Amino acid sequence: MAKIQSIRGMPDVLPDASAMRLWVEDRLKAVLARYGYAHVRMPLVEATALFARGVGDGTDIVEKEMYTFEDRSGESLTLRPEGTAGCVRLCEEHGLLYNQTQRLWYQGPMFRYERPQKGRYRQFEQLGVECFGFPGPAIDAELLGLCADFWRELGVQEALTLELNTLGSPESRAAYRDALLAYLRPLADQLDEDSQRRLERNPLRILDSKVPETQALLADAPDLAACLDEASRAHFDALRRYLDALAIPYVVNPRIVRGLDYYTHTVFEWTTTALGAQGTVCGGGRYDGLVERLGGRPTPGIGFAMGLERLTLLVEAHGAAPAEAAPLDVYVLALDETHSAEALALGQRLRQALPALTVQVHCSGGKAKARFKKADASGARYALILGETEVAEGTVAVKPLREGDAAQTTWTLPALIDHWREGLPSPSGTDVATRR
Template sequence: MAKVKAIRGMNDILPEQTPVWQYLENTVKAVLSEYGYNEVRMPIVEQTELFKRSIGEVTDIVEKEMYTFEDRNGESLTLRPEGTASCVRLGEEHGLLFNQTQRLWYTGPMFRYEKPQKGRYRQFHQIGVETFGMASADIDAEVIMLSARLWKKLGLLDAVTLQLNSLGSNEARAEYRAALVEYLEARKDQLDEDSLRRLESNPLRILDSKDSSTQALLDDAPVLSDYLDDDSRAHFSDLREMLDAAGVKYEINPRLVRGLDYYCKTVFEWVTDKLGAQGTVCAGGRYDGLVKQLGGRPTPAVGFAMGVERLILLLETLDVIPEGVRQPFDLYLAAEHKGLQNQVISLAEHLRDAVPGLRVRVHCAGLKNIGAKARQTGAPLIALVKQADEGLVATLWQGEEPRFDIAQADLDTVIKAVWNA
């Protein structure tokens, strides 16, 4: 009988990989805590209507990429393709949004049916940050500065570039959309196949086309900044002043539009040239109309999402994962002789109590070649327990050489000193 395998594009995360995931997640949590953000957790399945109304029915995500199915009651459900709409639904359903300010974050898997490739998967993981109830540019600046602080802590700041743009109000964007369509309609014969399709459904997405001939055609196209309303211009100017004052470097990218219908005013991306085609590691912006679009009262909002797989790929590519992150334990504890396993297990419990935070793995697989097996684990500390005339004694190893013999009564004191050093 053939073995059942994982679905293509939905990957297992193995024991040697999870420590890096935990390192990234813990670093993100620490930074978010410094800024006073609160975690929320949403279900991975939502009503399909939520994403049709938020993302837009004539987008690639809704038309081609969502995992949608009917449950036993005939209700259309969808595995979430992104987190913002779910977070808005959560906030509105539980009364967290109207006349309130919220700083929220979440993490978990998202699902899109795409051709799997390096850095792009059908089940992928995101960490999202969403803020509500704050209309001024200072909260835009805060979420960008928050992400910049994260890159600094991860050792990625020199490998990523912040790109900024303003989409203006819905009215200004609609006026620009009409001008862009008029320009491109007159040159339809020069557009690539994908841009021709987008011309009917989502023409702003043509601005980030990867086709070189289309990009050349856009050199003379109308520019979004020429259509911005006064309020959006002032908002964008305030944001740039705050980033300048904080020393956050950025580039203005007039073709940056983001792929979802609900964005307005500020949009931004952190991009890298270290990962080939999949160069965006974090993206977001302002979406002041989405809460109303989903049935709530008008509520200003801004946020971003970062791709966990791409960030881990970047950490590994740049080799900036701290030494010791992949080490799952600090001390390997084993008995050298038969009849000592009860004492060894009790000793392990004692050490966990005596040295808070110490990660102890007890050898439980027989006594053949115990010393060699212990060293093969790569444990930074190894304690081999044996029976001596004066009672239980542990030989402490650090690296490939034995350090010294220690009486059981003194083992916790010695390990604490070595571990802290």
């Protein structure tokens, strides 16, 4: 019978890698807490129409990357390919946007049917941040400052570049679209195949094309900046001043247009050259029209999402290494099976009395020699030993495993707990450093 294995592009995360991810996530959460952002959770599955309308049905994501299926009642459902649409739906459905502002974040898996490669998976995890009800550019700057604090916290600030652009108001964007179309239509037969397909559906995306011939044609294309109305220009100019005030360096890249239809005004990507082809670690922007488009009252919104797999790869390559995974403090073993009950109980009492202590109890059977081998392999600093004698006299033997030939000592449990109450003695010397 064929072996069952994980679905293509949906990799398992093994203990070492997961420890790294948990560390990264903890650091990110610490920053979010400092900013006072509130956490929400959306379902992984939404009505297909939410993404068709929210993300835009001319986008690559909706056109060819969604996991869409019918449930047993025949309703069309989709595994979320991104978080913003669902977050807006959540806010609308529960009245979170009525006469109030929101600063929210969420984290979880997203699903896109693409060919897997480095930093790109079919199930991948994003941490997303969305703010609602803030029309002015201050929140744009706050979010970019939040990102910058993330990078500093993880030690990857040198590896990331902020690329910034503005699409202007929906009116500006529409005006530019018309201007671009007027310029490109006569040149249509010189465009590459993808760009021709995009010409009517999503012409701004052509700016993003990496085909050299197409880029050459674009050299004389109308300038988006020239189509910006006064208010759009003021918004962008103010944002740039705020970024200067926050000492956040950036480059304006007019080619950043983003692949999701809902963006207006500010759009940005944090990119790196350290991860191969998938260089965007974090991307986002303002989407002032989205809430209305999904049936709500006009509400300004702005947000970003970052790919935790990519970010973790970057931290591994360039960032602050997490402290070595804390090894066990104590490994409890009975010398044979007859005292397993006492060993289990000892472990439990230690954990209750000293919650900071990490305690593992031997559960694998075997002879004394095998038990000590396990104790050693566990990385624990001390083995707590229960044999015939100890159980008889109500004591426990404490054997240091990482201090050369330090002597084994015998304690009553209350005395040992008292002895360790202020923490274990600091490890002696670096030569005994042990992983895991």
